[in-house]
Amino acid sequence: MIGAVNLSAGYGGTQVLSAVNLSVGAGEFVAVIGPNASGKTTLLKTLASLLKPLSGVVYLDGTMVSKLRARQIARLIGVVLTEQLRPTQLTVFEVVALGRYPYTNPLNTLSETDSREVLRALADVGIEHLAARRFYELSDGQRQKVMIARALAQEPRVLILDEPVTYLDPRARVEVLLTLKRLSKERGVAVIASLHEVELALRVADRLIIVSGGRVALYDSPEEFVARDGPELLYGLGGETAFSPELMSIEFRPPNNGGPRIFVVAGGGSGSLVYRMLARLGYRLSTGVLHAGDIDYYLASLLGGRVISEKAFHPISPEKMQQALSEARDCQAAIYTSPPIGPLNSENRILAEEIARQGPPLIVFGNAVIEGAIARVDDPAALPELIGRALEDGLEARPAAVRR
């Protein structure tokens, strides 16, 4: 559909990208990701023929774009730019109808086909109800949808969008991305969109283009990218941030500042919320006994916690139990996250009871009943305060622990 061969791109003689080779087919949703100022916009504008390539060619359906006239290109490529528009009193219908520019006569009379395409574009983006509204009255998310509908009214084969969701609130962000994804399938349009949100890109895109250090790499799937290079390539993550290929998420590790250490008895995903909360509040994390491959296992490791783990689908062994208990005793507080209990992890419940008896103060989060726990809560919002109280109790209880 659209492709580039040996493309070099840049502004006014300054080369930003070189040796770009890629090709995107009909119906594909391709996300372009890369750090700020890496050349994403340059790449997109060059593909859209808004910038002349320094060398190499862009081709559309096997035709070199440089051989096409502006009007012909506009019938093949629709563009949505990142810049905020000056407010205009044009109605939504009028703005979308501007997309018929390469089809209409100089008096801009809309033929039946033109009107039909405008209405189809409005409907495809789901903004028919806004048609008579004035553009300046709309929210950012609505404006972005109008600009997408306008690009669609060009009946393009390729849709190129520069950071289409950057200025949008989270909900509008997801809406616009899903709309684009749906359009790529329903209309068979090749969609190429640069995104700042790596996690969204990994979840929504069919393929990925990574722009970094003057190079452009095309991956056939987000999974391929994650498996081969990982986002370290992109953002040089490390230290306090970490990326999990299994969860496709970026996590923030708590700084290792010797804060209180908290033991969490979890498993089966019941610990995720508590782990992130502890990391955010700056506590150090120990947890167990987790089965390898459990979501809790990946997340706790990612957050830099000490994880006592058992082989996947094996019953928890007495050694691991012992190890977990002694780790828990070194912590200042403990939380039991009420994991689902079955034949392979029933020891975790016993572990919690042991901690309540001989370890630091234990809080139960969820519906489990553990004898000797200092509190039980269902509301996660109540946890931070309880942890604070448990830590104070732990300090008072310390002489007793020493006596033992």
Added chain:
Amino acid sequence: MSRRLDRLFGMASELPKTNNIHMLLLISVPVTPLFIASIIFGSYSITPWDALMAIAGRGTAESSLIVNSIRLPRALAALLGGACLGVSGAILQALFRNPLADPYILGVTSGSSLFLALSILTGSVLGLWSPFSPYSLYLAAFIGALMVVILMVALSGVVRSTTTILIIGLMISYLAYSLTSILHVFVDIEKLRALVYWMMGSFAGARWSLLSPGIPVLAIFLFTVVLLCKPLNVLLLGEEYARSMGMSLGRMRMFLVAAAALPVSVVTTLSGSVGFVGLSAPYLARQLTRTSNHFAIIPASALLGATLSMTADLISRLALQPIEIPVTAVTALFGAPLVIYLLLKGRGVQL
């Protein structure tokens, strides 16, 4: 727009097209009465009947002279000149995507009058061309206007700030003013009077000899400018969007620059620097029609420009009778506060 499709999607009634036409009709109402008033009122009042007889060629010698040689060309100059300034302002505002753009503020008018003065001076000193022939006047004014618009377009590519562009425009005006003043020294009293006209702005100097080559140009311009409405609409979204929708920007910019400069040069030749009409007419047009669609804005700007300039002309000759005030002194009374208001409102102003 197909009715059937509209009904299908149930929104035909909400599309504001018909409102625009009603508003345009409403805006055109004052034009004719003002034109008649321009012929009737003045230091010597003439009854409508006498004016009609004079135009028909059956009036008294006195009324015939006043109506046909003075009032009619003056009214026509104010009508067409105002319409053209309004259109030129609308084009400049879309081109610069700036509601403060106006031929007077951007210095286009001054550039035009500077070249007029230069042409008159060099023409009369060197004797290479007849300095007061309408064609050399129009040509000189057009070159001057064109050069300033091109300069401002080039600058707007480098300078992004609205205020900077406006200040540069003002400075170009001062520069032109100063050069024109220096040129005065070299011109004898007779010619000086003519030059002062061009500097201050007044429709009183409009004569058939100057008008007759200008009128067809202005009339053709006013009818062909409708062809620019489509690209002007696309330019509302910015130059890159315009290009992405298939507009060849370079060529279109040339057309627009010429289309903005041409009417200004004709008006300057006819009546000197008439300020603020090009600023106010498009602004009022957008306020009244509540749209940015140039298919409505351009005709509305023309009608409102004509209304404003004819009103200003009437005030200029009637307010302090028998003394005439320069037109720009009148237009500045509403134009200058509008500039200040728009500056204060900043980016919130819709284009």
